[in-house]
Amino acid sequence: MILSKSTFIDKILIYTRPWALLAGICVVLCSCSNAGEEGSAGLVEQDRITRSSACAVKDSRPVLIKAGQFAMGSSAVYSEEGPVKTIMLDAFRMDPHEVTNEQFAQFVREAGYVTTAELPVDPKVYSADVGSIPSELLLPGSAVFRQPTGGSPNDSDWWEYRPGANWKMPYGPDGPAAVANHPVVHLSLGDMQAYADWKGGLLPTEAQWEYAARAGGPAVTNQPSNANTWQGVFPIHNEGTDGFEGIAPVGCFEPNAWGLYDMIGNVWEMTNDLYLPGHDPSRPKVNPRGPSHAQARNPANPAFGIRVIKGGSYLCAPNYCRRYRAEARSGHDMGLGTSNVGFRLIYAQE
Ligand SMILES: [Ca+2]
Ligand SMILES: [Ca+2]
Numbered sequence: 344m345i346l347s348k349s350t351f352i353d354k355i356l357i358y359t360r361p362w363a364l365l366a367g368i369c370v371v372l373c374s375c376s377n378a379g380e381e382g383s384a385g386l387v388e389q390d391r392i393t394r395s396s397a398c399a400v401k402d403s404r405p406v407l408i409k410a411g412q413f414a415m416g417s418s419a420v421y422s423e424e425g426p427v428k429t430i431m432l433d434a435f436r437m438d439p440h441e442v443t444n445e446q447f448a449q450f451v452r453e454a455g456y457v458t459t460a461e462l463p464v465d466p467k468v469y470s471a472d473v474g475s476i477p478s479e480l481l482l483p484g485s486a487v488f489r490q491p492t493g494g495s496p497n498d499s500d501w502w503e504y505r506p507g508a509n510w511k512m513p514y515g516p517d518g519p520a521a522v523a524n525h526p527v528v529h530l531s532l533g534d535m536q537a538y539a540d541w542k543g544g545l546l547p548t549e550a551q552w553e554y555a556a557r558a559g560g561p562a563v564t565n566q567p568s569n570a571n572t573w574q575g576v577f578p579i580h581n582e583g584t585d586g587f588e589g590i591a592p593v594g595c596f597e598p599n600a601w602g603l604y605d606m607i608g609n610v611w612e613m614t615n616d617l618y619l620p621g622h623d624p625s626r627p628k629v630n631p632r633g634p635s636h637a638q639a640r641n642p643a644n645p646a647f648g649i650r651v652i653k654g655g656s657y658l659c660a661p662n663y664c665r666r667y668r669a670e671a672r673s674g675h676d677m678g679l680g681t682s683n684v685g686f687r688l689i690y691a692q693e
Pocket of ligand 1: 584585586
């Protein structure tokens with residue numbers, strides 16, 4: 344497991360551009376807004392947990408996804424989404440919505456867990472002289488999107504490593520605390536897997552996630568109206584006409600045909616598969632997994648250990664990142680949390 348800060352530093356040292364890592368994240372993830380629409384109390388103290396009143400989750404019980412087949416992938420938008428191949432999957436159950444701060448707080452409370460972004464950086468994990476590392480990057484923290492005030496073309500101006508940012512304080516120590524029914528963000532893969540172990544679930548494979556997101560429907564290319572994405576010119580003009588400029592509470596938009604909320608948009612969702620640009624045409628037709636560690640690679644961020652993330656986020660816009668689609672995919676650092684990536688779990692069929 345690569346710790347987030349070591350990955351961050353490795354990237355800096357490799358490219359000698361201090362914000363190269365975050366720039367890479369922005370390129371592939373559409374980035375995120377630094378303004379939450381709710382300013383409610385957070386989860387640091389249990390008696391202060393509140394929730395947004397904007398939406399209410401009707402039922403958090405896992406949804407049965409029946410066995411079936413579908414045409415996985417697309418050749419219509421980005422090259423990394425192809426080739427298309429018919430895939431068959433066994434049945435499984437899936438969380439109807441992204442894991443929320445409230446759910447993650449229960450895990451933290453019962454397991455006594457501390458996330459990667461909250462831990463001090465261990466200098467031993469660095470691949471270079473610690474003295475060459477900017478001091479602020481040695482502090483616990485996470486990657487936060489900040490909307491530029493002007494028309495900067497540099498995505499390195501949109502992201503920053505913010506000390507003190509973590510799942511409880513998603514905008515950093517000076518921002519609003521986490522909202523109970525918002526999706527949890529700023530987690531490393533290890534954090535998500537620890538939650539999954541506690542919960543008795545798994546991260547979905549990319550095929551499982553895409554199958555569930557499609558819900559028996561056709562592939563689409565247009566920006567959806569029934570999802571939290573970005574309206575306006577990214578990153579300078581956030582119209583928020585879908586009702587949310589930032590993260591939305593889970594369940595604010597209509598579920599897909601199989602009863603799953605926010606598969607598209609709100610926050611990206613981590614999968615159990617490693618990333619490769621494009622699908623392996625020879626992958627198994629039945630219950631496929633992603634590439635092996637030896638095969639996995641991400642040209643956009645070659646220094647990272649990378650997993651596939653799916654669904655796009657509230658920052659995906661037509662002018663920048665058309666990844667608000669079930670077939671869309673991106674590679675994400677396993678060790679560095681960001682403010683626009685979350686997850687949901689699957690479970691064995693009962
Ligand atoms: Ca939005
Ligand atoms: Ca989502």
